[in-house]
Amino acid sequence: MFRNQYDTDVTTWSPAGRLFQVEYAMEAVKQGSAAIGLRSKTHVVLACVNKANSELSSHQKKIFKVDDHIGVAIAGLTADGRVLSRYMRSECINHSFNYESPLPVGRLVVQLADKAQVCTQRSWKRPFGVGLLVGGLDESGAHLYYNCPSGNYFEYQAFAIGSRSQAAKTYLERRFENFTDSSREDLIRDALIATRETLQGEKLRSSICTISVLGVGEPFHILDQETVQKLIDTFELVAEEEGPNAEPDADAGEGVAPDQGDVPDQSAAADQGVAPMDL
Amino acid sequence: MAGTGEIRSCSDGGLCKSAGKRLTTEFLSCIKCQVKLTKQQANWSPYDNGGSCVAVAGADYCVVAADTRMSSGYNILTRDYSKICKLADKCVMASSGFQADVKALQKLLAARHLIYQHQHNKQMSCPAMAQLLSNTLYYKRFFPYYSFNVLGGLDSEGKGCVFTYDAVGSYEKVGYSSQGSGSTLIMPFLDNQLKSPSPLLLPALDAVTPLSESEAVDLVKTVFASATERDIYTGDKLEIVIINAEGIRREYMELRKD
Numbered sequence: 104m105f106r107n108q109y110d111t112d113v114t115t116w117s118p119a120g121r122l123f124q125v126e127y128a129m130e131a132v133k134q135g136s137a138a139i140g141l142r143s144k145t146h147v148v149l150a151c152v153n154k155a156n157s158e159l160s161s162h163q164k165k166i167f168k169v170d171d172h173i174g175v176a177i178a179g180l181t182a183d184g185r186v187l188s189r190y191m192r193s194e195c196i197n198h199s200f201n202y203e204s205p206l207p208v209g210r211l212v213v214q215l216a217d218k219a220q221v222c223t224q225r226s227w228k229r230p231f232g233v234g235l236l237v238g239g240l241d242e243s244g245a246h247l248y249y250n251c252p253s254g255n256y257f258e259y260q261a262f263a264i265g266s267r268s269q270a271a272k273t274y275l276e277r278r279f280e281n282f283t284d285s286s287r288e289d290l291i292r293d294a295l296i297a298t299r300e301t302l303q304g305e306k307l308r309s310s311i312c313t314i315s316v317l318g319v320g321e322p323f324h325i326l327d328q329e330t331v332q333k334l335i336d337t338f339e340l341v342a343e344e345e346g347p348n349a350e351p352d353a354d355a356g357e358g359v360a361p362d363q364g365d366v367p368d369q370s371a372a373a374d375q376g377v378a379p380m381d382l
Numbered sequence: 383m384a385g386t387g388e389i390r391s392c393s394d395g396g397l398c399k400s401a402g403k404r405l406t407t408e409f410l411s412c413i414k415c416q417v418k419l420t421k422q423q424a425n426w427s428p429y430d431n432g433g434s435c436v437a438v439a440g441a442d443y444c445v446v447a448a449d450t451r452m453s454s455g456y457n458i459l460t461r462d463y464s465k466i467c468k469l470a471d472k473c474v475m476a477s478s479g480f481q482a483d484v485k486a487l488q489k490l491l492a493a494r495h496l497i498y499q500h501q502h503n504k505q506m507s508c509p510a511m512a513q514l515l516s517n518t519l520y521y522k523r524f525f526p527y528y529s530f531n532v533l534g535g536l537d538s539e540g541k542g543c544v545f546t547y548d549a550v551g552s553y554e555k556v557g558y559s560s561q562g563s564g565s566t567l568i569m570p571f572l573d574n575q576l577k578s579p580s581p582l583l584l585p586a587l588d589a590v591t592p593l594s595e596s597e598a599v600d601l602v603k604t605v606f607a608s609a610t611e612r613d614i615y616t617g618d619k620l621e622i623v624i625i626n627a628e629g630i631r632r633e634y635m636e637l638r639k640d
Contacts, residue, residue, distance in 0.1 A: 168500075192500050196493050 114226045124230060125223050128252035131232035135178035137265035137301040138165060140236040141275065141294055142247040143285040146318030147238030149176040150294040152265070152301060153311050166315045170195040171322035172205045173239035174315050178265035179252075180232035187235060191215065208239030212248040212256045220254030234264045240317055263297060270300040287318060292338050295331075307335055428454055429528055432615030433465055434564030435476035436605060437534035438576065438598045439542030439557050439590045443626040446534035447602045448476040448562075449610070449637060451618040461618035461639065468630060470495055473508040473535035474623050475515070478562030479549070480528035487527050490518060508535035512545040512553060519551030526550050530561035535625055542590050542625075557589030564609035564616040571605055595624065603635050610637045 109115050110123035117123060136154035140147065153162035166176045167188040173195065177184030194214060198206035215235065222228040235250040249264065250256045261279045263271035274297050282290065294314060299307040309332035317323035326334075435448040448465040451458060466476045467488040475491070477484040494514060498506050506514070512533050519527055526549045533545040533553075546559035558576045560568040576591050591598060602622060610617040617640065622633040 189500070192497070196496050200489055200493050 112226055113223055113228070113230060122223060122253075125253045128230035128232050129234070132179040132234035132252065132264055133266060133268075135181070135233070135265045136165070137263060137268050137271060137298070138176040138178040138234075138236050139261075139263040139268070139271050139275075139294055139297045139301070140176060140238050140247045140249075140259070141261035141279075141282055141290055141297070142238065142245045142259075143287075143290050143318075144283050145240075145245055146285075146287045146290055146316060146321070147174070147240065147245045147247055148290045148294040149174055149236060149238050149315045150298045151176050151178075151313050152298060153313055162311075166313050166325060167192075168315075168323050168325070169211075169237075169239075170199075170205060172241065172317065173208055173211065173237065174317055174323040175238070176236040176315070178234050178236075178268075183231045183233040184235065187215065187218070187231065187233065190218065191237075205241065207241040207243075208237060208246045208248065209241070209243075211239070212237050212250055215250050216254050216256045219250065219252055222252075223254055236262060236264060238317060240319065245318065261293075261297075263301070265301075267301040267303060270303065271297040274300045287316065287321075291316065291326075291334060295335060295338065307339065308332070309335060429480045430563075431459070431479070431481040432563045433478040434560060434562035434568060434606070434609055434613065434616045435465060435478050435530075435532050436560040436568060436572070436602055437476060437532040437544040437546075437558065438572070438593075438602060439534065439544040440593060440595060440598055441542065441590055442536075442540055443595045443598070443624060444474075444534040444536060444542035444544065445595070445598045445602055445622060445624050446474045446476050446532065447606065447620060447622040448478065449564075449606060449616045449618060450621055451616065452481060453615050456614075458618075464621055466621055466623050467492075468623075469506075469511055469533075470508070470535070471505045472625055472630075473506065473511045473533065474625055474630065475531055475533045476561075476623075477529045477531040479530045483527040484529045487518065487529050487531075491515065494518070507538045508533065508543050508545075509537055509555075511535070512543075512555070515545075515547065516551040516553045519547065519549065523550050530565075532559050532561050534623075536627070540627055555589070557591055560605075562616075564606075564613040567609045567613055568605050571608065572601075575601060595626065599624065599633065606635075606637060 109117035110127065113122060113124035136152045138151040140149045149166055151165040155162040163181045165178070165181060166174060168174055169188060169191045175188055175191065191211060194211060195206045219231055222230045230252040232252060234252065237248045237250060239246055247259050247262065248256050249259055249262050260282055261275040263275060278293060291314060295307065298312050309328045312331065313325060314331050315323065315325040432453040433449050433451055437444065437446045446466060450462050450464060452460050452463040463481070465478060465484065466474060468474050469491050477487065491514065495506055515531065515533060528549060530549060531547040535543060537543045544556050544559055545553050546556055546561065547553045558572050560572060593601065599622060603620065606616070606620045617637045620635040620637050622635065624631050624633070
């Protein structure tokens with residue numbers, strides 16, 4: 104009822120002790136198209152649904168390489184996300200330059216969170232309208248963090264943000280206990296299935312989703328459309344036979360493994376020919 | 383020139399007390415400065431780690447080479463130090479001079495290259511890196527990087543290119559070059575073998591050498607073997623980096639250790 108009186112600027116508290124501008128910023132994240140992240144002990148997979156303004160335009164870039172060992176998927180105001188990605192890249196480069204070692208992910212997300220907090224305590228600024236799923240690898244293993252516009256950050260085994268992300272979260276909640284020991288291929292498959300859940304019936308094609316992988320011995324890179332389409336075809340076939348809610352693991356394991364054994368090699372070879380920060 | 387009527391000052395420099403005073407001698411500087419000039423003095427600087435670098439451009443390859451000796455004065459610090467740094471996919475830099483400055487320069491360029499890749503989604507071309515290196519060096523015009531560089535690689539068309547620099551960023555695209563302590567011995571030999579028939583010919587002939595890749599590598603090996611003989615700062619081992627359409631590969635050759 105009193106929301107409208109206390110939501111004009113971010114430096115005004117409501118009587119209930121809330122900052123409405125910050126909460127509105129988090130709403131902006133929910134409006135963006137979905138982004139999903141999951142991690143195992145050794146790999147992190149980030150996936151997102153590509154949203155294009157119109158049929159004629161290209162889709163917005165939502166996954167950014169920050170460094171060889173860190174990638175970020177965003178949801179919300181992609182312009183804010185771009186700016187924050189540039190900041191993250193700059194921090195990684197500076198750290199590498201000064202310390203000759205990769206910036207630990209946990210440090211980066213704290214810096215990011217502090218940057219977001221500043222915008223919640225200045226009357227001439229507004230909070231960032233973007234949620235970031237930061238996936239990275241450092242000496243303590245693979246990590247996935249979610250950075251809020253509020254300046255909070257949390258570590259996750261798997262998470263989804265953006266519109267219709269609840270469907271993906273439901274799927275991930277069912278399966279997340281297995282993720283720690285998942286293989287790279289299973290992790291990617293789970294990411295694709297989670298992405299499909301957010302599409303609510305729309306057919307999953309490589310043109311509407313983007314998948315990125317990083318892990319031990321594998322620098323961050325975005326999988327190219329061909330590879331993604333092959334992966335979709337491999338598991339979609341299985342899913343049609345088994346049904347979307349069944350556990351495809353047992354039977355699919357034997358059928359899927361030989362195909363997917365070939366695909367990672369091809370994707371590795373194909374990726375080496377492409378520019379480092381490829382789409 | 384000589385003569386008691388002329389007003390001349392000691393040519394040795396501003397600190398001499400005779401500066402501005404009339405000299406009554408035939409010489410161009412006062413006696414005191416002359417004595418200073420003729421006195422024998424050991425003449426090395428701790429800010430020079432020695433070594434030589436060479437780069438040769440071919441039609442579809444580029445050879446960049448440097449010795450691996452790092453010295454300080456008359457001492458050898460190590461026999462196995464690489465002066466060559468890969469800056470981009472098709473761009474390699476060899477630098478002699480003060481290796482601490484070289485290291486700082488390499489780090490800076492690597493960071494700048496990363497930023498470029500983030501912004502442009504592609505690797506830097508060799509000519510672009512050449513300009514960046516020049517700007518980076520001139521940025522410190524008044525406290526220079528004591529680094530004498532040669533940049534070698536393939537341009538956007540896949541042709542070999544070599545850029546040669548001085549310490550403050552003056553650079554030129556050439557077909558071949560050498561820098562470092564042995565450059566005075568190496569450059570005339572390269573001129574003899576690689577210089578185009580006449581620089582006066584119009585249109586200007588391409589600077590890249592018509593030699594094949596293996597011939598160029600052999601030439602470089604010969605050149606270093608010769609430089610090692612007479613330059614005390616050059617020797618131990620030769621590191622050769624060859625850039626061509628397939629990528630970058632490295633070769634090593636032993637040099638005299640004395």
